[in-house]
Amino acid sequence: MIPETILADLRLIVGANSVKTGEALDLIHPGSDANNLNAAVMVAPRTTVETAAVLRLCNKQRIAVVPHGGRTGLVGGGVSATGQIILSLSSMNNIEMLFASAGTAIVQGGVTLHAVQEAAACQHLSTGIDIASRGSATIGGMISTNAGGMEAFRHGVMRQRVLGLEVVLADGRIMSDMAQVPKSNEGYDIKQLFIGAEGTLGIVTRAVIRLAPPDAITATALVACISVDAATSLFQQLQASHTLHLLRAEFMAQNYFLTAVENLGPPSLASIASAPIYLIVETDAVDQASAQSILENALAEGIEEGLVLDAILAQSEKERGEIWNIREDSSVIDRVYPNGHWFDISVPLQHLESWLKQFDEGIAVLGPDVRGFAFGHLGDGNLHVGVAGTASKPDKEMVKSIIYAHLREMGGSFSAEHGIGLDKKAELTTLVNPVKLDLMRTIKSLLDPNGIMNPGKIL
Numbered sequence: 286m287i288p289e290t291i292l293a294d295l296r297l298i299v300g301a302n303s304v305k306t307g308e309a310l311d312l313i314h315p316g317s318d319a320n321n322l323n324a325a326v327m328v329a330p331r332t333t334v335e336t337a338a339v340l341r342l343c344n345k346q347r348i349a350v351v352p353h354g355g356r357t358g359l360v361g362g363g364v365s366a367t368g369q370i371i372l373s374l375s376s377m378n379n380i381e382m383l384f385a386s387a388g389t390a391i392v393q394g395g396v397t398l399h400a401v402q403e404a405a406a407c408q409h410l411s412t413g414i415d416i417a418s419r420g421s422a423t424i425g426g427m428i429s430t431n432a433g434g435m436e437a438f439r440h441g442v443m444r445q446r447v448l449g450l451e452v453v454l455a456d457g458r459i460m461s462d463m464a465q466v467p468k469s470n471e472g473y474d475i476k477q478l479f480i481g482a483e484g485t486l487g488i489v490t491r492a493v494i495r496l497a498p499p500d501a502i503t504a505t506a507l508v509a510c511i512s513v514d515a516a517t518s519l520f521q522q523l524q525a526s527h528t529l530h531l532l533r534a535e536f537m538a539q540n541y542f543l544t545a546v547e548n549l550g551p552p553s554l555a556s557i558a559s560a561p562i563y564l565i566v567e568t569d570a571v572d573q574a575s576a577q578s579i580l581e582n583a584l585a586e587g588i589e590e591g592l593v594l595d596a597i598l599a600q601s602e603k604e605r606g607e608i609w610n611i612r613e614d615s616s617v618i619d620r621v622y623p624n625g626h627w628f629d630i631s632v633p634l635q636h637l638e639s640w641l642k643q644f645d646e647g648i649a650v651l652g653p654d655v656r657g658f659a660f661g662h663l664g665d666g667n668l669h670v671g672v673a674g675t676a677s678k679p680d681k682e683m684v685k686s687i688i689y690a691h692l693r694e695m696g697g698s699f700s701a702e703h704g705i706g707l708d709k710k711a712e713l714t715t716l717v718n719p720v721k722l723d724l725m726r727t728i729k730s731l732l733d734p735n736g737i738m739n740p741g742k743i744l
């Protein structure tokens with residue numbers, strides 16, 4: 286329990302209404318993990334200076350601090366416990382500046398991605414990054430998890446979107462490197478340490494974000510591909526095309542697609558030819574008026590070359606929404622098969638076919654009531670993989686041995702875009718190079734010697 290005297294000090298720093306306990310906290314949704322609010326004390330500073338004062342106090346009193354953005358994280362990074370405080374960025378949600386001519390925005394850490402997307406769209410710009418949790422996920426949380434998403438194959442992950450960063454360290458010092466330019470070589474690029482650090486090294490309070498030109502999505506198609514290799518070949522062809530721009534390429538293996546379409550509908554999409562792999566591709570075209578037919582021609586070429594079996598082009602915004610719903614409402618798998626384990630891996634594209642073959646064969650050995658599901662962001666080889674039993678949860682260690690077999694030799698990663706949090710700690714200690722692990726521990730103890738920043742996460 287946090288002593289009443291400390292609560293009083295926290296109230297003095299941020300104001301009484303910004304320290305939530307008891308009933309006030311009951312009104313707040315725990316988010317992706319039911320244990321996120323276990324600390325039962327949430328402090329929501331309004332400024333960097335208040336954040337620094339909270340951390341100074343907590344560091345002095347050795348009170349652990351768990352940062353919270355939108356609580357959409359999927360690896361337990363926001364889980365808190367009694368005796369800790371949650372530091373929520375919810376009151377630091379301003380877009381301070383947006384420079385249309387430079388294509389940059391200065392934002393506070395608690396602003397949602399959706400809010401920045403809307404502000405950028407008003408200036409005919411985009412964020413260059415998009416994830417399905419956009420309505421709740423915050424820029425600070427996305428920086429702290431180095432979020433990826435559907436546009437990463439074109440614009441990079443969050444690391445590539447950040448030009449400048451302001452971070453409050455465990456001892457309350459403020460590290461400000463708010464460069465607004467892509468070229469800045471002022472010694473070690475310290476801000477990179479905090480990107481993907483999941484709140485274990487400091488609190489991201491402000492950032493300079495690089496914006497991108499807006500997408501003019503003019504054609505969307507659901508495509509049934511003859512094989513995984515065919516899907517990657519089609520992806521490369523569409524990327525290299527001079528007549529269209531490939532904006533998105535999402536991937537669904539057969540089991541995922543069939544379960545999603547059967548439960549989400551509509552029947553018109555379920556009528557697409559049976560295939561091992563389905564893609565959702567979105568394009569813009571040099572000649573926008575004929576964008577639909579340009580994509581149709583590209584897919585017809587794919588059929589002639591033996592890459593594509595069938596395709597359905599969205600003819601309206603409603604049909605586009607129906608196609609996307611199959612990919613974005615991925616929790617449909619959990620609703621149908623609640624006894625599952627989920628993984629977030631990356632596989633280099635040249636190995637995707639053999640990895641999926643090995644995955645299907647491995648799952649088959651686990652028994653007739655076990656199902657494997659894979660979907661994700663094709664361009665990055667980023668797969669979200671689920672393994673569920675119809676009656677009970679399959680043995681997690683056995684599932685892991687199937688999923689991680691040969692992944693490192695292939696050059697893949699056991700943690701693609703969701704981070705380590707609590708859930709992937711075992712993988713980190715067994716699969717990561719020991720020297721790298723040593724350096725991580727050294728950096729952690731240097732920046733947070735008292736171990737107050739999100740303890741137990743990552744390391």
Ligand SMILES: Cc1cc2nc3c(=O)[nH]c(=O)nc-3n(C[C@H](O)[C@H](O)[C@H](O)COP(=O)(O)OP(=O)(O)OC[C@H]3O[C@@H](n4cnc5c(N)ncnc54)[C@H](O)[C@@H]3O)c2cc1C
Pocket residue numbers: 317351352353354355356357358359361362363374394395415416417418421422423424425426427428429430431432433434435483484485487488489490702703706739742
């Ligand atoms: C439906 C759905 C779709 C998703 N799709 C994607 C996707 O395509 N790509 C992807 O990468 N992720 C995806 N995610 C995962 C999640 O949305 C991202 O990890 C996101 O970046 C988390 O942001 P958040 O604000 O919710 O952070 P939180 O969940 O609140 O926190 C995540 C981690 O960051 C830390 N943290 C939060 N804010 C700060 C801060 N200001 N300073 C320091 N540390 C902080 C927390 O302590 C925690 O460790 C998805 C999640 C859902 C539910």
